[in-house]
Each structure stands twice: as C-alpha cells, then as structure tokens.
Amino acid sequence: MEPILTISNLTKKFGYLTAVKDLTFTINKGNVYGILGPNGSGKSTTLGIVLNVVNKTAGDFKWFDGTVSTHDALKRVGAIIERPNFYPYMTAYQNLKLVCKIKGVDYKNIDEKLDIVGLLDRKDHKFKTYSLGMKQRLAIASALLNDPEILILDEPTNGLDPQGIHQIRGIIKKIASEGTTILLASHLLDEVEKVCSHVVVLRKGERLYSGRVDEMISSHGFFELKCEDNKRLIRQLENDSTFGIIKEENGLITAFLNEPLEASEFNKLLFESGIVLSHLVKRKESLEDQFLKLTDNN
Structure with a gap:
C-alpha cells in the first residue's frame, strides 16, 4: 500500500479544550476514506491541520513518502473545507479560469472538470444563478483542476436536498473509480456506508476505529x-x-x-x-x- 497521508499522535488544543487527541491513522492510495463522527468530534480540525490552515499542538503528519514539504505536497491535493466562494457575477467558466491562474494550471482542464461534475452545459451561466447543489459541484470541479492525487471534502452534502446529495455522492464515486484517492469528513453514517471503502471513527477528538467499512459491519448480526x-x-x-x-x-x-x-x-x-x-x-x-x-x- 502506498501511503498518501500519515498522521501520527496528532493533538490539537484550543485553550482547555482538546479538539484532537493523540490521533493516528494512514490514508493509502486508491481508496475512499471517511472520517466519521458527530459535530465537535475533531473532523474539521484534523483536516485543517493537514491542510496547513490550523496549527497542531503536538504529534506529526506527513504527506506521501515524507520527503516533500507540506507546501509542495499540497500542490498535489485538492480540497474543499469551507462553503464554495466564487464571484457571483462571473460565469462558472470565468471563475474556474481565475482558479487556474492562482494554481498555475492550464485552462484546457476546465471543460473536462465541468463535464465530470455535470455542469458543462451551464459553464456560461453566472454563479449567482446556481443552486446550492450546483455551487458545491462547481467547487469540486475547482478542486480537481490541478489533477490532485487526493481530494479532501469536509461535509460535502451538508445542506443539500436529496437530489443534490445523490448527485454529489455519484460524483465522488465516479472520481474515485478513476483512481483519485478521496478523504471526506461526515457526520452521516449513511454517507460513509454508501460512499467509503474505509472509515476512521472519531469521538471527542479520539479515534475509536480505523479500518475497512465492510470489516466494521461484518459481524454475525x-x-x-x-x-x-x-x-x-x-x-x-x-x-x-x-x-x-x-x-x-x-x-x-x-x-x-x-x-x-x-x-x-x-x-x-x-x-x-x-x-x-x-x-x-x-x-x-x-x-x-x-x-x-x-x-x-x-
């Protein structure tokens, strides 16, 4: 198994509150991982640390084989950890051109990524006309522009209607089937069971289980x-x-x-x-x- 992300004894404290406690697990290439836990279990904090937007208190993490800096490693990562934030009066295509400039990526990727998320026919429509589900799909297209080796999603179906949830889950499965490793945080058991091959269960910042989803539910009933x-x-x-x-x-x-x-x-x-x-x-x-x-x- 080729590791993409290795987390070792990671801890994060906010004053007296321990958000992540001595957390250890490994994300290997070619799987769909779910970090599962109720709100406040440390999912978003963990993602924030490995994406360099939250400072760790103790422990460590390394990307890939550990020989690349976090800054360089993140060029090989696609991530959505906040609500999609695009310019409302610009079209989807124009917004993604801007992202390409920031990431140093060729514009030729745009149509392909819009097609993956089912928005190619709406590429010339302004972002403000998009539904919440379409906005989330555009954010996924944006995260895919640099052809990442791993796609990180924090609560990707939060706030969506049943149709929007179904579409996002279908897109995640499609991206995974083409070889991209996926790490998603979710409080929805149903989501993890339907989409993920592996799961890390968190409770109050601590790991309760890490392994394959099918092994977790392969009991005798x-x-x-x-x-x-x-x-x-x-x-x-x-x-x-x-x-x-x-x-x-x-x-x-x-x-x-x-x-x-x-x-x-x-x-x-x-x-x-x-x-x-x-x-x-x-x-x-x-x-x-x-x-x-x-x-x-x-």
Missing part, C-alpha cells in the same frame, strides 16, 4: 426478541457465550451475536428450555449499529 418473561430470557442469554451485548428497550430485547447462529436453531434451543418467543427477527448489523456500539461507553 443480532436477534430482536420478545416473550412473556423477558427477564428469564435475558438471564438465559447472559449465560450463553454465543451472545455479546444484550439490551432491552420498550419490551424488545436486542441480542448481538459473537458467533454464527441461525434463527431456527436458536428458536428450537429456547423452546427446549421452556421459553416460547412471541417475536424473533434476525438482522444484519448496519454501520449505525456498530457506530452506536463503539460510542456507547464514550
């Missing part, structure tokens, strides 16, 4: 259960090593599996123990279930 005597059923489950976390809410028991177990086999075992279920459903854990388990005790 869980049962939803009800019977006339839930207390007896819970005792039975607690004495069985097949089960891990067991919860009861509004009369419904949720029992997470530590190992494979079919619903029919489980039902039979309970029946033989004198427990008759009135409700039995086996479900696969979603990223949300795993996220809630990770953050439950934090």
Whole structure:
C-alpha cells in the first residue's frame, strides 16, 4: 500500500479544550476514506491541520513518502473545507479560469472538470444563478483542476436536498473509480456506508476505529426478541457465550451475536428450555449499529 497521508499522535488544543487527541491513522492510495463522527468530534480540525490552515499542538503528519514539504505536497491535493466562494457575477467558466491562474494550471482542464461534475452545459451561466447543489459541484470541479492525487471534502452534502446529495455522492464515486484517492469528513453514517471503502471513527477528538467499512459491519448480526418473561430470557442469554451485548428497550430485547447462529436453531434451543418467543427477527448489523456500539461507553 502506498501511503498518501500519515498522521501520527496528532493533538490539537484550543485553550482547555482538546479538539484532537493523540490521533493516528494512514490514508493509502486508491481508496475512499471517511472520517466519521458527530459535530465537535475533531473532523474539521484534523483536516485543517493537514491542510496547513490550523496549527497542531503536538504529534506529526506527513504527506506521501515524507520527503516533500507540506507546501509542495499540497500542490498535489485538492480540497474543499469551507462553503464554495466564487464571484457571483462571473460565469462558472470565468471563475474556474481565475482558479487556474492562482494554481498555475492550464485552462484546457476546465471543460473536462465541468463535464465530470455535470455542469458543462451551464459553464456560461453566472454563479449567482446556481443552486446550492450546483455551487458545491462547481467547487469540486475547482478542486480537481490541478489533477490532485487526493481530494479532501469536509461535509460535502451538508445542506443539500436529496437530489443534490445523490448527485454529489455519484460524483465522488465516479472520481474515485478513476483512481483519485478521496478523504471526506461526515457526520452521516449513511454517507460513509454508501460512499467509503474505509472509515476512521472519531469521538471527542479520539479515534475509536480505523479500518475497512465492510470489516466494521461484518459481524454475525443480532436477534430482536420478545416473550412473556423477558427477564428469564435475558438471564438465559447472559449465560450463553454465543451472545455479546444484550439490551432491552420498550419490551424488545436486542441480542448481538459473537458467533454464527441461525434463527431456527436458536428458536428450537429456547423452546427446549421452556421459553416460547412471541417475536424473533434476525438482522444484519448496519454501520449505525456498530457506530452506536463503539460510542456507547464514550
């Protein structure tokens, strides 16, 4: 695996507040990474540090193989970490020409990037006439002008309507399929599950999980259960090593599996123990279930 960004024991304090705490993870080439966490978990601060707009308190980070300066490395990075900010009375094409001048990039890239984000037919329309979703797509086109090796997006679908969200996610997948590494920060579990191959879960600035999304949700699932005597059923489950976390809410028991177990086999075992279920459903854990388990005790 070829590393693009390596973060080692990164810490950022704002006075008494620790926004990022001893954070370590690596972004490898060719994947879509999600930094997942609720608002205030340190996602934007982490991105700000590696993009040189926020100073770190402790720890370190290095771009690529570590032999290039951050200034030179950022020429190979595309990023959107704030709301798109273009000149309202200039067209999309004129705005991107200005970005090309600033980045020292040839104008010939503009049409190609507008086509990627689905705005080529609107290139001569003024920015002020664009919807919020179109503005966000233009910002992505702008970030792609220097053909970056990694594209960094902070909450890319924030504030968009369902159609806008769908379009942005489709664009992210398309860019990734062409070999660009992507790092996006999001508080939306659904977004990370649908778009990302890897995830780093943050809570109060600390890393709770780092790895593949499919490995995070490749558990054995869980049962939803009800019977006339839930207390007896819970005792039975607690004495069985097949089960891990067991919860009861509004009369419904949720029992997470530590190992494979079919619903029919489980039902039979309970029946033989004198427990008759009135409700039995086996479900696969979603990223949300795993996220809630990770953050439950934090």
